[in-house]
Amino acid sequence: MRIHDTLTRRTVELVPRDPGKIAMYVCGVTPYASAHIGHARTAVIYDLLRRYLVHVGYAVMYVSNYTDIDDKIIQRAQAQGIAPLDLSNRYIEEYVEDMAELNVLPPDVTPRVSESIEDIIDLITRILANGYAYVSSDGVYFSVRKFGHYGRLSGRSIDEMRSGARVDVNEAKDDPLDFALWKLAKPGEISWESPWGKGRPGWHIECSAMSLRYLGGGFDIHGGGEDLIFPHHENEIAQSEAAFPGRQFVRYWMHSGMVNMGAEKMSKSLGNVMTVRELLKQYPGQVIRLYLLQTSYEKPLKFSLDGIGQAFSNYERMAEFETFVQELVKSSGGLIQGGDQDICDRFVREFDAALAENLNTSRALAAVYEFMTHVRRMVTEGHAATVDVSCAMKAFQSALWVLGLDETGAYMRDKMALVASRCNDLQTIAAEVGAAVDDQSAASDVLDAIIVKRQGARSAGQYDVADQIRERLRGIGIALEDGVDGVRYRIHGKQ
RNA sequence: GGCGGCAUAGCCAAGUGGUAAGGCAAGGGUCUGCAAAACCCUCAUACCCCGGUUCGAAUCCGGGUGCUGCCUCCA
Secondary structure, three states, rough: OEEEEEOOOOOOOOOOOOOOOEEEEEOOOOOOOEEEEEHHHHHHHHHHHHHHHHHHEEEEEEEOOOOOOOOHHHHHHHHHHHHHHHHHHHHHHOOOOOOOOOOOOOOOEEEEEEHHHHHHHHHHHHHHHHOOEEEEEEEEEEEEEEOOOOOOOOOOOHHHHHOOOOOOOOOOOOHHHHHEEEEEOOOOOOOOOOOOOOOOOOOHHHHHHHHHHOOOOOEEEEEEHHHHHHHHHHHHHHHHHHHHOOOOOOOEEEEOOOOEEEEEEEOOOOOOOOOOHHHHOOOOOHHHHHHHHOOOOOOOEEEEEEEHHHHHHHHHHHHHHHHHHHHHHHHHOOHHHHEEOOOHHHHHHHHHHHEOOOOOOHHHHHHHHHHHHHHHHHHHHHHEEEHHHHHHHHHHHHHHHHOOOOHHHHHHHHHHHHHHHHHHHHHHHHHOOOOOOOOOHHHHHHHHHHHHHHHHHHHHOOOHHHHHHHHHHHHEEEEEEEEEEEEEEOOOOOO
Protein backbone atom coordinates (compact mmCIF):
# COMPACT_ATOMS: atom_id res chain seq x y z
CA MET A 1 0.00 0.00 0.00
CA ARG A 2 0.98 3.62 -0.29
CA ILE A 3 0.96 6.01 2.64
CA HIS A 4 1.62 9.69 3.05
CA ASP A 5 4.87 10.12 4.96
CA THR A 6 5.09 13.34 6.92
CA LEU A 7 8.89 13.39 6.98
CA THR A 8 9.43 13.24 3.22
CA ARG A 9 6.09 14.90 2.41
CA ARG A 10 5.47 12.25 -0.17
CA THR A 11 2.98 9.49 -0.65
CA VAL A 12 5.17 6.43 -0.90
CA GLU A 13 5.01 2.66 -1.07
CA LEU A 14 5.08 1.11 2.38
CA VAL A 15 8.11 -1.19 2.50
CA PRO A 16 8.37 -2.94 5.87
CA ARG A 17 11.58 -3.35 7.82
CA ASP A 18 10.93 -7.10 7.91
CA PRO A 19 9.04 -8.64 5.01
CA GLY A 20 5.50 -9.57 5.93
CA LYS A 21 5.60 -7.75 9.24
CA ILE A 22 4.57 -4.30 10.32
CA ALA A 23 5.65 -2.72 13.57
CA MET A 24 3.61 0.36 14.39
CA TYR A 25 3.45 2.77 17.29
CA VAL A 26 0.78 5.39 17.86
CA CYS A 27 0.90 8.07 20.51
CA GLY A 28 -1.97 7.52 22.89
CA VAL A 29 -3.70 9.90 25.22
CA THR A 30 -2.75 11.74 28.37
CA PRO A 31 -5.58 10.47 30.54
CA TYR A 32 -6.65 13.37 32.69
CA ALA A 33 -10.14 13.84 31.23
CA SER A 34 -12.73 11.94 29.24
CA ALA A 35 -11.84 11.14 25.65
CA HIS A 36 -13.39 13.42 23.06
CA ILE A 37 -14.31 12.78 19.48
CA GLY A 38 -10.86 13.93 18.32
CA HIS A 39 -9.17 11.22 20.34
CA ALA A 40 -11.69 8.80 18.92
CA ARG A 41 -10.83 9.85 15.40
CA THR A 42 -7.17 9.12 15.83
CA ALA A 43 -7.83 5.79 17.51
CA VAL A 44 -10.28 4.76 14.79
CA ILE A 45 -7.97 5.75 11.96
CA TYR A 46 -4.98 3.78 13.19
CA ASP A 47 -7.26 0.90 14.06
CA LEU A 48 -8.41 0.95 10.45
CA LEU A 49 -4.81 1.00 9.26
CA ARG A 50 -4.01 -1.95 11.45
CA ARG A 51 -7.07 -3.88 10.28
CA TYR A 52 -6.26 -3.20 6.65
CA LEU A 53 -2.67 -4.37 7.07
CA VAL A 54 -3.90 -7.56 8.72
CA HIS A 55 -6.47 -7.93 5.94
CA VAL A 56 -3.79 -7.86 3.24
CA GLY A 57 -1.69 -10.40 5.11
CA TYR A 58 0.78 -8.61 7.34
CA ALA A 59 1.61 -9.75 10.85
CA VAL A 60 1.06 -6.50 12.70
CA MET A 61 2.56 -5.53 16.03
CA TYR A 62 0.65 -2.51 17.28
CA VAL A 63 1.82 -0.54 20.30
CA SER A 64 0.01 2.48 21.72
CA ASN A 65 0.88 4.12 24.99
CA TYR A 66 -0.72 6.00 27.85
CA THR A 67 1.15 9.03 29.13
CA ASP A 68 -0.08 8.50 32.64
CA ILE A 69 2.32 10.96 34.29
CA ASP A 70 2.50 14.61 33.32
CA ASP A 71 1.99 18.10 34.67
CA LYS A 72 -1.73 18.23 34.04
CA ILE A 73 -2.38 14.90 35.67
CA ILE A 74 -0.39 15.98 38.73
CA GLN A 75 -2.27 19.28 38.90
CA ARG A 76 -5.70 17.73 38.60
CA ALA A 77 -4.95 14.98 41.05
CA GLN A 78 -3.74 17.53 43.53
CA ALA A 79 -6.89 19.57 43.06
CA GLN A 80 -9.01 16.50 43.68
CA GLY A 81 -6.86 15.28 46.53
CA ILE A 82 -6.06 11.93 44.97
CA ALA A 83 -2.91 10.20 43.74
CA PRO A 84 -1.92 11.05 40.16
CA LEU A 85 -1.85 7.43 39.10
CA ASP A 86 -5.32 6.89 40.49
CA LEU A 87 -6.57 9.74 38.38
CA SER A 88 -4.91 8.57 35.19
CA ASN A 89 -5.95 5.02 35.87
CA ARG A 90 -9.56 6.02 36.11
CA TYR A 91 -9.46 7.77 32.76
CA ILE A 92 -7.56 4.94 31.14
CA GLU A 93 -10.34 2.58 32.16
CA GLU A 94 -12.88 4.98 30.72
CA TYR A 95 -10.90 5.31 27.51
CA VAL A 96 -10.71 1.54 27.10
CA GLU A 97 -14.49 1.30 27.44
CA ASP A 98 -15.12 4.12 24.99
CA MET A 99 -12.81 2.69 22.37
CA ALA A 100 -14.42 -0.72 22.72
CA GLU A 101 -17.77 0.93 21.93
CA LEU A 102 -16.21 2.27 18.74
CA ASN A 103 -14.99 -1.23 17.90
CA VAL A 104 -11.35 -0.22 18.17
CA LEU A 105 -9.33 -3.39 18.69
CA PRO A 106 -7.03 -3.21 21.71
CA PRO A 107 -3.41 -2.67 20.67
CA ASP A 108 -1.04 -5.58 21.24
CA VAL A 109 0.79 -3.63 23.91
CA THR A 110 -0.36 -0.54 25.83
CA PRO A 111 2.64 0.57 27.87
CA ARG A 112 2.41 3.29 30.48
CA VAL A 113 5.02 5.82 31.45
CA SER A 114 4.76 4.87 35.11
CA GLU A 115 5.71 1.32 34.21
CA SER A 116 8.52 2.25 31.85
CA ILE A 117 10.76 4.31 34.10
CA GLU A 118 13.72 1.95 33.82
CA ASP A 119 13.64 2.04 30.04
CA ILE A 120 13.42 5.79 30.14
CA ILE A 121 16.38 6.11 32.50
CA ASP A 122 18.44 3.80 30.29
CA LEU A 123 17.64 5.89 27.25
CA ILE A 124 18.51 9.16 28.95
CA THR A 125 21.77 7.62 30.14
CA ARG A 126 22.66 6.76 26.57
CA ILE A 127 21.81 10.23 25.32
CA LEU A 128 23.98 11.78 28.04
CA ALA A 129 26.82 9.40 27.26
CA ASN A 130 26.63 10.38 23.61
CA GLY A 131 26.93 14.04 24.55
CA TYR A 132 23.48 15.19 23.40
CA ALA A 133 22.21 16.12 26.85
CA TYR A 134 23.34 17.76 30.05
CA VAL A 135 22.46 17.70 33.70
CA SER A 136 21.20 20.98 35.06
CA SER A 137 19.94 22.33 38.36
CA ASP A 138 16.39 21.04 37.95
CA GLY A 139 16.77 18.12 35.61
CA VAL A 140 18.32 16.70 32.48
CA TYR A 141 17.95 18.57 29.19
CA PHE A 142 18.40 17.66 25.57
CA SER A 143 20.71 19.95 23.56
CA VAL A 144 18.66 20.70 20.53
CA ARG A 145 21.50 22.43 18.69
CA LYS A 146 23.71 19.38 18.87
CA PHE A 147 21.25 17.36 16.82
CA GLY A 148 21.86 18.25 13.19
CA HIS A 149 18.54 17.14 11.73
CA TYR A 150 16.41 18.98 14.24
CA GLY A 151 13.33 20.49 12.59
CA ARG A 152 13.22 18.19 9.59
CA LEU A 153 9.92 16.53 10.43
CA SER A 154 8.04 19.73 11.13
CA GLY A 155 9.80 21.67 8.38
CA ARG A 156 11.31 24.46 10.40
CA SER A 157 14.79 25.59 11.20
CA ILE A 158 16.23 26.32 14.61
CA ASP A 159 16.76 29.95 13.69
CA GLU A 160 13.17 30.47 12.63
CA MET A 161 12.01 29.14 15.95
CA ARG A 162 14.19 31.64 17.73
CA SER A 163 12.43 34.50 16.03
CA GLY A 164 9.13 33.04 17.19
CA ALA A 165 10.33 33.77 20.70
CA ARG A 166 7.49 31.89 22.27
CA VAL A 167 9.77 29.34 23.85
CA ASP A 168 9.69 29.62 27.57
CA VAL A 169 12.63 31.17 29.36
CA ASN A 170 14.17 28.88 31.87
CA GLU A 171 17.39 29.71 33.67
CA ALA A 172 18.29 26.05 33.98
CA LYS A 173 18.47 25.58 30.23
CA ASP A 174 21.58 26.29 28.20
CA ASP A 175 19.36 27.24 25.31
CA PRO A 176 15.63 28.12 25.28
CA LEU A 177 15.02 25.43 22.65
CA ASP A 178 16.27 22.64 24.87
CA PHE A 179 13.66 20.39 26.38
CA ALA A 180 13.54 18.28 29.52
CA LEU A 181 14.34 14.59 29.51
CA TRP A 182 14.11 14.26 33.28
CA LYS A 183 12.50 16.68 35.72
CA LEU A 184 13.63 16.69 39.32
CA ALA A 185 10.70 16.43 41.69
CA LYS A 186 9.36 19.36 43.61
CA PRO A 187 8.44 18.63 47.23
CA GLY A 188 5.44 16.34 47.51
CA GLU A 189 5.40 15.39 43.82
CA ILE A 190 5.30 11.83 42.61
CA SER A 191 8.83 10.72 41.75
CA TRP A 192 11.18 7.87 40.94
CA GLU A 193 14.84 7.35 41.79
CA SER A 194 17.32 8.11 39.07
CA PRO A 195 21.07 8.73 38.71
CA TRP A 196 20.24 12.45 38.62
CA GLY A 197 18.00 12.48 41.65
CA LYS A 198 14.36 11.80 42.37
CA GLY A 199 12.09 12.96 39.62
CA ARG A 200 10.01 11.99 36.63
CA PRO A 201 10.37 11.82 32.86
CA GLY A 202 9.86 14.89 30.70
CA TRP A 203 7.25 14.75 27.99
CA HIS A 204 8.56 13.15 24.73
CA ILE A 205 11.12 10.74 26.14
CA GLU A 206 8.52 8.17 27.13
CA CYS A 207 7.41 7.53 23.57
CA SER A 208 10.97 6.99 22.40
CA ALA A 209 11.63 4.60 25.25
CA MET A 210 8.43 2.62 24.87
CA SER A 211 8.46 2.35 21.09
CA LEU A 212 12.10 1.29 21.01
CA ARG A 213 11.50 -1.15 23.81
CA TYR A 214 8.68 -3.00 22.10
CA LEU A 215 9.45 -2.49 18.43
CA GLY A 216 13.20 -1.89 18.21
CA GLY A 217 14.98 0.78 16.20
CA GLY A 218 13.87 1.54 12.66
CA PHE A 219 10.34 0.29 13.14
CA ASP A 220 7.82 0.85 10.39
CA ILE A 221 5.08 3.32 11.23
CA HIS A 222 4.84 5.96 13.89
CA GLY A 223 1.52 7.75 14.04
CA GLY A 224 -0.46 10.25 16.01
CA GLY A 225 -2.51 13.39 15.66
CA GLU A 226 -1.00 16.11 13.53
CA ASP A 227 -0.75 18.42 16.52
CA LEU A 228 2.03 16.15 17.75
CA ILE A 229 4.33 16.82 14.82
CA PHE A 230 5.95 19.64 16.70
CA PRO A 231 7.40 19.45 19.20
CA HIS A 232 6.55 15.94 20.32
CA HIS A 233 7.56 13.88 17.33
CA GLU A 234 10.37 16.19 16.37
CA ASN A 235 11.81 15.63 19.82
CA GLU A 236 11.25 11.91 19.68
CA ILE A 237 13.39 11.71 16.57
CA ALA A 238 16.11 13.82 18.12
CA GLN A 239 16.27 11.79 21.32
CA SER A 240 16.06 8.41 19.68
CA GLU A 241 18.67 9.11 17.06
CA ALA A 242 20.90 10.78 19.63
CA ALA A 243 20.71 7.62 21.72
CA PHE A 244 21.54 5.46 18.72
CA PRO A 245 23.54 7.65 16.35
CA GLY A 246 23.42 6.81 12.69
CA ARG A 247 20.31 4.69 13.00
CA GLN A 248 16.98 5.78 11.66
CA PHE A 249 14.32 5.86 14.38
CA VAL A 250 11.21 5.36 12.26
CA ARG A 251 10.62 4.47 8.61
CA TYR A 252 7.29 6.26 8.05
CA TRP A 253 5.50 9.01 9.93
CA MET A 254 1.73 9.32 9.68
CA HIS A 255 -0.48 12.03 11.11
CA SER A 256 -4.23 12.21 11.40
CA GLY A 257 -6.20 15.43 11.08
CA MET A 258 -7.92 17.30 13.84
CA VAL A 259 -11.60 17.41 14.65
CA ASN A 260 -12.86 20.96 14.71
CA MET A 261 -15.69 22.33 16.77
CA GLY A 262 -17.17 24.99 14.57
CA ALA A 263 -14.14 26.62 13.04
CA GLU A 264 -11.72 25.85 15.83
CA LYS A 265 -9.79 22.79 16.76
CA MET A 266 -11.39 20.75 19.50
CA SER A 267 -9.10 20.48 22.47
CA LYS A 268 -9.19 19.82 26.13
CA SER A 269 -7.39 23.03 26.89
CA LEU A 270 -9.86 25.11 24.89
CA GLY A 271 -12.72 23.32 26.56
CA ASN A 272 -14.76 23.04 23.37
CA VAL A 273 -15.04 19.30 23.46
CA MET A 274 -17.67 16.75 22.57
CA THR A 275 -16.88 13.66 24.56
CA VAL A 276 -17.29 10.18 23.21
CA ARG A 277 -19.39 9.30 26.25
CA GLU A 278 -21.84 12.07 25.60
CA LEU A 279 -22.20 11.08 21.98
CA LEU A 280 -22.66 7.42 22.80
CA LYS A 281 -25.79 8.30 24.73
CA GLN A 282 -27.37 9.49 21.49
CA TYR A 283 -25.79 7.35 18.81
CA PRO A 284 -24.56 3.78 18.45
CA GLY A 285 -20.77 3.41 18.51
CA GLN A 286 -20.80 1.99 15.00
CA VAL A 287 -22.52 5.11 13.70
CA ILE A 288 -19.91 7.35 15.29
CA ARG A 289 -17.19 5.21 13.80
CA LEU A 290 -18.70 5.46 10.33
CA TYR A 291 -18.99 9.20 10.75
CA LEU A 292 -15.28 9.41 11.46
CA LEU A 293 -14.43 7.31 8.42
CA GLN A 294 -16.39 9.43 5.96
CA THR A 295 -13.58 11.98 5.68
CA SER A 296 -9.99 11.37 4.58
CA TYR A 297 -7.90 10.83 7.64
CA GLU A 298 -5.50 13.71 7.00
CA LYS A 299 -8.11 16.40 6.50
CA PRO A 300 -9.65 18.40 9.29
CA LEU A 301 -13.10 17.17 10.20
CA LYS A 302 -15.67 19.72 11.19
CA PHE A 303 -17.80 18.08 13.80
CA SER A 304 -21.53 18.20 13.13
CA LEU A 305 -24.56 16.39 14.47
CA ASP A 306 -26.02 16.56 10.99
CA GLY A 307 -23.04 14.58 9.69
CA ILE A 308 -23.62 11.95 12.34
CA GLY A 309 -27.25 11.82 11.29
CA GLN A 310 -26.12 11.08 7.74
CA ALA A 311 -23.82 8.37 9.04
CA PHE A 312 -26.79 6.94 10.91
CA SER A 313 -28.76 6.56 7.69
CA ASN A 314 -25.78 4.98 5.99
CA TYR A 315 -25.04 2.56 8.76
CA GLU A 316 -28.68 1.57 8.86
CA ARG A 317 -28.44 0.77 5.19
CA MET A 318 -25.37 -1.40 5.72
CA ALA A 319 -26.88 -3.27 8.63
CA GLU A 320 -30.09 -3.88 6.68
CA PHE A 321 -28.09 -5.05 3.71
CA GLU A 322 -26.13 -7.51 5.78
CA THR A 323 -29.33 -9.08 7.07
CA PHE A 324 -30.74 -9.08 3.56
CA VAL A 325 -27.77 -10.83 2.03
CA GLN A 326 -27.59 -13.38 4.84
CA GLU A 327 -31.22 -14.28 4.34
CA LEU A 328 -30.61 -14.45 0.63
CA VAL A 329 -27.84 -16.97 1.10
CA LYS A 330 -30.07 -19.07 3.36
CA SER A 331 -33.06 -19.02 1.09
CA SER A 332 -31.13 -19.59 -2.11
CA GLY A 333 -28.61 -22.12 -0.88
CA GLY A 334 -25.86 -19.75 -1.96
CA LEU A 335 -26.78 -19.56 -5.62
CA ILE A 336 -29.38 -17.29 -7.09
CA GLN A 337 -30.67 -16.37 -10.45
CA GLY A 338 -28.99 -13.05 -10.86
CA GLY A 339 -26.87 -11.04 -13.20
CA ASP A 340 -23.33 -9.96 -13.17
CA GLN A 341 -20.89 -12.55 -11.89
CA ASP A 342 -18.15 -9.97 -11.62
CA ILE A 343 -19.87 -7.82 -9.03
CA CYS A 344 -17.97 -9.40 -6.15
CA ASP A 345 -14.57 -9.31 -7.78
CA ARG A 346 -14.94 -5.73 -8.88
CA PHE A 347 -16.03 -4.71 -5.41
CA VAL A 348 -13.17 -6.47 -3.62
CA ARG A 349 -10.65 -5.03 -6.05
CA GLU A 350 -11.94 -1.48 -5.76
CA PHE A 351 -12.33 -1.61 -2.00
CA ASP A 352 -8.80 -2.88 -1.44
CA ALA A 353 -7.35 -0.49 -4.00
CA ALA A 354 -9.04 2.47 -2.33
CA LEU A 355 -7.59 1.71 1.08
CA ALA A 356 -4.22 0.83 -0.46
CA GLU A 357 -4.03 4.39 -1.69
CA ASN A 358 -3.25 6.10 1.60
CA LEU A 359 -6.41 4.84 3.29
CA ASN A 360 -8.92 6.50 1.02
CA THR A 361 -11.96 5.69 3.12
CA SER A 362 -14.36 7.88 1.17
CA ARG A 363 -13.58 5.91 -1.94
CA ALA A 364 -13.75 2.60 -0.10
CA LEU A 365 -17.15 3.52 1.31
CA ALA A 366 -18.34 4.53 -2.14
CA ALA A 367 -17.41 1.03 -3.30
CA VAL A 368 -19.44 -0.44 -0.45
CA TYR A 369 -22.51 1.65 -1.30
CA GLU A 370 -22.31 0.80 -4.96
CA PHE A 371 -21.86 -2.86 -4.17
CA MET A 372 -25.01 -2.87 -2.06
CA THR A 373 -26.97 -1.27 -4.87
CA HIS A 374 -25.58 -3.68 -7.45
CA VAL A 375 -26.42 -6.78 -5.46
CA ARG A 376 -29.93 -5.62 -4.69
CA ARG A 377 -30.50 -4.62 -8.28
CA MET A 378 -29.29 -8.01 -9.42
CA VAL A 379 -31.82 -9.68 -7.18
CA THR A 380 -34.59 -7.27 -8.13
CA GLU A 381 -34.06 -7.77 -11.81
CA GLY A 382 -33.45 -11.52 -11.58
CA HIS A 383 -31.48 -12.30 -14.71
CA ALA A 384 -31.03 -15.75 -16.13
CA ALA A 385 -27.47 -16.44 -15.00
CA THR A 386 -26.72 -18.19 -11.74
CA VAL A 387 -24.65 -16.14 -9.35
CA ASP A 388 -22.81 -17.19 -6.22
CA VAL A 389 -24.34 -14.93 -3.63
CA SER A 390 -22.41 -16.36 -0.70
CA CYS A 391 -19.31 -14.76 -2.18
CA ALA A 392 -21.13 -11.45 -2.04
CA MET A 393 -21.88 -11.99 1.61
CA LYS A 394 -18.29 -12.90 2.40
CA ALA A 395 -16.90 -9.96 0.45
CA PHE A 396 -19.25 -7.59 2.21
CA GLN A 397 -18.58 -8.92 5.68
CA SER A 398 -14.87 -8.86 5.08
CA ALA A 399 -15.07 -5.21 4.05
CA LEU A 400 -17.11 -4.38 7.13
CA TRP A 401 -14.50 -6.03 9.30
CA VAL A 402 -11.71 -3.99 7.77
CA LEU A 403 -13.71 -0.81 8.36
CA GLY A 404 -14.53 -1.99 11.87
CA LEU A 405 -18.22 -1.67 11.03
CA ASP A 406 -18.91 -5.36 11.54
CA GLU A 407 -20.54 -5.05 14.95
CA THR A 408 -24.09 -5.11 13.66
CA GLY A 409 -25.08 -7.01 16.80
CA ALA A 410 -23.81 -4.22 18.99
CA TYR A 411 -25.58 -1.79 16.71
CA MET A 412 -28.90 -3.50 17.31
CA ARG A 413 -28.21 -3.53 21.04
CA ASP A 414 -27.52 0.21 20.97
CA LYS A 415 -30.70 0.80 19.04
CA MET A 416 -32.63 -1.11 21.65
CA ALA A 417 -31.04 1.11 24.27
CA LEU A 418 -32.38 4.11 22.35
CA VAL A 419 -35.81 2.49 22.37
CA ALA A 420 -35.46 1.93 26.10
CA SER A 421 -34.65 5.59 26.59
CA ARG A 422 -38.10 6.33 25.18
CA CYS A 423 -39.91 3.95 27.50
CA ASN A 424 -42.02 6.67 29.04
CA ASP A 425 -43.23 7.87 25.67
CA LEU A 426 -44.00 4.32 24.67
CA GLN A 427 -46.03 3.76 27.82
CA THR A 428 -48.00 6.89 27.07
CA ILE A 429 -48.74 5.75 23.54
CA ALA A 430 -49.64 2.26 24.75
CA ALA A 431 -52.16 3.77 27.15
CA GLU A 432 -53.60 5.95 24.38
CA VAL A 433 -54.16 3.07 22.00
CA GLY A 434 -55.22 0.62 24.67
CA ALA A 435 -52.37 -1.82 24.28
CA ALA A 436 -52.20 -4.40 27.04
CA VAL A 437 -49.07 -3.62 29.07
CA ASP A 438 -48.27 -2.89 32.69
CA ASP A 439 -45.99 -0.22 34.14
CA GLN A 440 -43.19 -2.71 34.64
CA SER A 441 -42.95 -3.82 31.03
CA ALA A 442 -39.69 -3.35 29.20
CA ALA A 443 -39.65 -0.80 26.41
CA SER A 444 -39.35 -3.46 23.72
CA ASP A 445 -42.38 -5.30 25.11
CA VAL A 446 -44.38 -2.11 25.17
CA LEU A 447 -43.39 -1.43 21.60
CA ASP A 448 -44.33 -4.97 20.59
CA ALA A 449 -47.72 -4.59 22.24
CA ILE A 450 -48.33 -1.36 20.36
CA ILE A 451 -47.35 -3.03 17.11
CA VAL A 452 -49.71 -5.94 17.81
CA LYS A 453 -52.48 -3.47 18.50
CA ARG A 454 -51.79 -1.71 15.23
CA GLN A 455 -51.70 -4.96 13.27
CA GLY A 456 -55.13 -5.73 14.70
CA ALA A 457 -56.42 -2.42 13.45
CA ARG A 458 -54.89 -3.05 10.04
CA SER A 459 -56.44 -6.45 9.59
CA ALA A 460 -59.77 -5.00 10.66
CA GLY A 461 -59.40 -2.44 7.91
CA GLN A 462 -59.12 0.45 10.36
CA TYR A 463 -56.33 2.12 8.47
CA ASP A 464 -56.84 5.52 10.01
CA VAL A 465 -56.18 4.04 13.45
CA ALA A 466 -53.14 2.15 12.18
CA ASP A 467 -51.76 5.25 10.52
CA GLN A 468 -52.26 7.29 13.65
CA ILE A 469 -50.25 4.82 15.70
CA ARG A 470 -47.52 4.88 13.11
CA GLU A 471 -47.41 8.65 13.26
CA ARG A 472 -47.21 8.67 17.04
CA LEU A 473 -44.24 6.29 16.96
CA ARG A 474 -42.55 8.30 14.26
CA GLY A 475 -42.87 11.28 16.58
CA ILE A 476 -40.55 9.60 19.07
CA GLY A 477 -38.10 8.44 16.44
CA ILE A 478 -39.41 4.95 15.73
CA ALA A 479 -40.36 4.29 12.12
CA LEU A 480 -42.57 1.33 11.30
CA GLU A 481 -42.36 -0.47 7.99
CA ASP A 482 -45.00 -2.93 6.84
CA GLY A 483 -43.36 -5.59 4.74
CA VAL A 484 -44.82 -8.70 3.16
CA ASP A 485 -43.03 -10.75 5.81
CA GLY A 486 -44.13 -8.73 8.81
CA VAL A 487 -43.48 -5.43 10.52
CA ARG A 488 -40.03 -3.96 11.03
CA TYR A 489 -39.01 -0.81 12.79
CA ARG A 490 -36.09 1.55 12.58
CA ILE A 491 -34.84 3.87 15.26
CA HIS A 492 -33.42 7.26 14.55
CA GLY A 493 -31.12 9.10 16.91
CA LYS A 494 -31.99 12.50 15.60
CA GLN A 495 -35.40 13.87 16.29
C1' G B 1 6.44 37.61 12.83
C1' G B 2 7.96 32.39 10.83
C1' C B 3 6.36 27.66 8.60
C1' G B 4 2.02 24.85 6.75
C1' G B 5 -3.04 23.35 5.18
C1' C B 6 -7.80 23.96 3.10
C1' A B 7 -11.75 26.32 -0.30
C1' U B 8 -15.97 20.97 -5.23
C1' A B 9 -24.03 21.03 -5.48
C1' G B 10 -28.76 22.41 0.24
C1' C B 11 -25.30 19.16 3.41
C1' C B 12 -21.08 15.38 3.77
C1' A B 13 -17.36 14.12 0.31
C1' A B 14 -13.76 11.62 -3.72
C1' G B 15 -11.07 13.22 -7.55
C1' U B 16 -3.39 16.23 -8.54
C1' G B 17 -3.56 17.41 -16.69
C1' G B 18 -8.20 14.53 -20.51
C1' U B 19 -13.45 16.71 -19.85
C1' A B 20 -17.06 16.35 -12.25
C1' A B 21 -17.11 9.08 -7.78
C1' G B 22 -20.24 8.01 -3.73
C1' G B 23 -23.61 9.26 0.25
C1' C B 24 -27.45 12.33 2.85
C1' A B 25 -31.46 15.50 1.67
C1' A B 26 -35.02 16.76 -2.41
C1' G B 27 -38.39 15.69 -6.74
C1' G B 28 -40.63 11.90 -10.11
C1' G B 29 -41.69 6.52 -10.98
C1' U B 30 -42.32 0.91 -9.71
C1' C B 31 -44.12 -1.70 -5.40
C1' U B 32 -47.68 -0.83 -1.19
C1' G B 33 -54.41 -0.17 1.87
C1' C B 34 -51.38 4.37 2.52
C1' A B 35 -46.47 5.00 3.88
C1' A B 36 -41.58 3.14 4.68
C1' A B 37 -37.76 -0.01 2.84
C1' A B 38 -35.85 -1.71 -1.89
C1' C B 39 -35.16 -0.75 -7.13
C1' C B 40 -35.31 2.91 -11.49
C1' C B 41 -34.97 8.15 -13.11
C1' U B 42 -33.75 13.48 -12.11
C1' C B 43 -30.52 16.74 -9.29
C1' A B 44 -22.80 21.12 -10.21
C1' U B 45 -21.69 23.40 -18.69
C1' A B 46 -19.27 23.11 -13.29
C1' C B 47 -14.98 22.91 -8.88
C1' C B 48 -13.64 30.78 -4.00
C1' C B 49 -11.97 35.13 -7.43
C1' C B 50 -8.49 37.18 -11.31
C1' G B 51 -4.65 36.24 -14.62
C1' G B 52 -1.15 32.62 -16.99
C1' U B 53 0.90 27.74 -19.06
C1' U B 54 -1.43 23.88 -22.26
C1' C B 55 -4.72 21.09 -27.88
C1' G B 56 -6.97 20.47 -23.04
C1' A B 57 -6.90 22.50 -15.79
C1' A B 58 -11.07 21.41 -10.22
C1' U B 59 -6.22 19.45 -11.00
C1' C B 60 0.12 23.04 -12.89
C1' C B 61 2.11 28.44 -12.19
C1' G B 62 1.41 33.70 -10.38
C1' G B 63 -1.65 37.19 -7.70
C1' G B 64 -5.90 37.93 -4.56
C1' U B 65 -9.92 36.70 -0.88
C1' G B 66 -11.75 33.71 3.08
C1' C B 67 -11.10 29.98 6.80
C1' U B 68 -7.72 27.31 9.54
C1' G B 69 -3.22 24.36 11.90
C1' C B 70 1.65 24.54 14.21
C1' C B 71 5.42 27.74 16.37
C1' U B 72 3.04 26.72 24.25
C1' C B 73 -0.09 21.63 26.88
C1' C B 74 -2.78 19.01 23.04
C1' A B 75 -5.25 13.07 19.27
